[in-house]
Amino acid sequence: MLLKNLSILYGKDLTYVRSANLPVSETFGKLNQRKGKAIDCEGLLLVPGFINMHTHIGDSIAKDATLSGTVDNKIHPVLGAKQRILKQSNPEHLMSFMKNACHSMIRKGITTFVDFREGGSYGVVLLQKALEHTPIRGVILGRVESYHDHAQIKKNLPLSGDIKKNLAAVIKISDGIGISGANENSDSALQYYSKTKKIRAIHSSETKQSILVSKKIAKRTETERALQMKPHFMIHMTYAGMADLKKAAKKTRGIVICPRANASLAEGIPNFEAMQNAGCKVAIGTDNVMINSPDMFREMDYLWKVHMGLHQKRIDPKEILKMATVNGGMLLGKKIGSIQPGFLADGVFFDKHSLDLEPMHNPYASLVHRASESAISAVMIGGKIIHGKL
Template identity: 70%
Template sequence: MHLKNLSILFGKDLKYIHSTNLQIKDRFFGKISNMPQNKKSIDCEGLLLIPGFVNSHTHIGDSIAKDVATSGTVDDKIHPIMGIKPRILRKSDPEHLVSFMKNSCLSMIRKGITTFVDFRESELAGILLLKRAISQVPIRAIILGRIEYYQDQNQVQKNTQLPILQRKNLLTILRSCDGLGVSGPNENSNSVLQYLSKTKKMRAIHSAETIESSKKSIKITKKSETSRALLLKPHFLVHMTYAKQNDLRDAAKKTRGIVICPRANASLAEGIPDFLLMEKNGCRVAIGTDNVMINPPDMFREMDYLWKVTMGTHKKRVDPKEILKMATVNGGILLGRKIGSIEPKYLADGIFIDKHSLDLEPMHNPYASIVHRASESTIRAVMIGGRIVHGKF
């Protein structure tokens, strides 16, 4: 495919190029050129191509439970043992779970999300249900499974090892997914976290999401939640809303970065992640939309919220380009994959934005326009791996 007269946000710095030609071959982006070529081409006048969104943290298994628990604590809602979420998942008809997860995937595509990373509950059965849900939906899913084994305070303090049965279960799970998405360090002893760190696939873990979980870690182990989460040797950490500066510095040295979920933290009344502090301490930051039961999986809304609430709380300007990088480039880097950027040899995932749409025209600053004015209605088409999967042009 050869596209001409196209505006793009190019490379890892999202450089704005007003008009160029772009080649797409064998699912990958090729070279850009300002010179017309003697090939059959598609005229993209009036369109801006941006990288496909990378939704770096989701739980779409709870798509069946939208807004079920709007009150109560975090633990009341999503705790892996005590929360209403695991009870709903256990009691729901598997066919219904598949149907609503599929709906969430379709919703993500229409909103420009081309890759999502899911922390998948319910062990192998949950992984297989999600695979069924995406089998007929052309979205890229990175599935991080888990064993449903959670230790109590006594086991954590005694440093209880992972039982042999769970070790076998872990091998079965890892054969069917892309890696591990661990619930958190407070439910796992040092021994368990260190055992899990030896797995060869991708590893990620929730950490320092709430004040209560941070205090609990200190109380039980005399260590910060993040210092124990790092025993997993994770590729990235999730949340870090209440991580201290020394933990952020350690995270910058020992991981690829942090995924924050600002709307989820806010809707759970748990505060706002300070990504400026994270970046100041050397952390790369990406964005996720978290639980579907709490938030619709919409990266436009996530970016808009994060940009404005950060400026409001810090009382200083934030470059909208940095927010857009979190939703695209940074997600690809955290995952170690050639996605999230429009450059040669990267997978051709992109969103074609109509620059003449009512909400965007005239577009004086493309980064600000995308971050706080664009929406599903401004998308002309969505492309994954060089194929148009939604819309047309």
């Protein structure tokens, strides 16, 4: 199809193009080429589909189930309430609520999400089934339920043969691995994970407590240990020091931050400015559905305002919009998150005349701190309109 008279945030710099024609198939064509059946898009702004770079949508069954207690009480990978709820839940119920989370994300303009999927191969398959008739693009990072205690980490216990076999099965059916953190794995285990040929990601330096634990049991920072996994990207890094941020910038594609989740757990706010100064590419995720809604509008708006409140320095809203689109594609190493020739045709069509957006003097600021799903006219994934209409 040919989208005519369309405003676009174009290319990796999200350049605002006031009016253009854009041919679309499964991928985007060249700007102002004329191919396909024409659709008049006057009054619409096309933005790259949002990429939610970190979720745990299995938690959808436990929305607001634990509002009090420590971080470990809520989400510890072994002892947390989340794990108990997931283990006790009917698989059909889990799958139903994961589907609901996916449909919620689509309506909010999220076209791709990256999920840290618990439960080994079975957990991966459960999410795959939830996605069978759901058009959103899911990137599933599985894991084996293997965790070392502090004594085992000090002894540098390797993964057992059975765990390695289970890990191979998980990797075969998923898009990669998403590891809970360095404090639950020995150096030997982290180094073994680094051999994975698919996407590798790991939580790191999310809390003050986790940093102290790493120094106590291993005499190194949590980030230094996590980097042994050779991750493509790291999650959180809320309390990483400048030295660790520079190492992450050098050795990974970037960092995924989850500001609202960190705040809801009373664990501070990621210092985006420090990450940027260290040379890190930064993307955004919404994290656990149990404690946070999978809503990138809220995430962007919160980051923009809380950073100003804490540092008296506002982040350029275009940079935040890149964190929700372009940067996610770069961290994943995929041709998504940008409207340019050859990239998958994922996009969100906004009504420029919607009540909350008109008049739109600055499209980046409008989208970051004024837009909501009510301003969305349609959502496109792989060149197909899967929500709303043009």
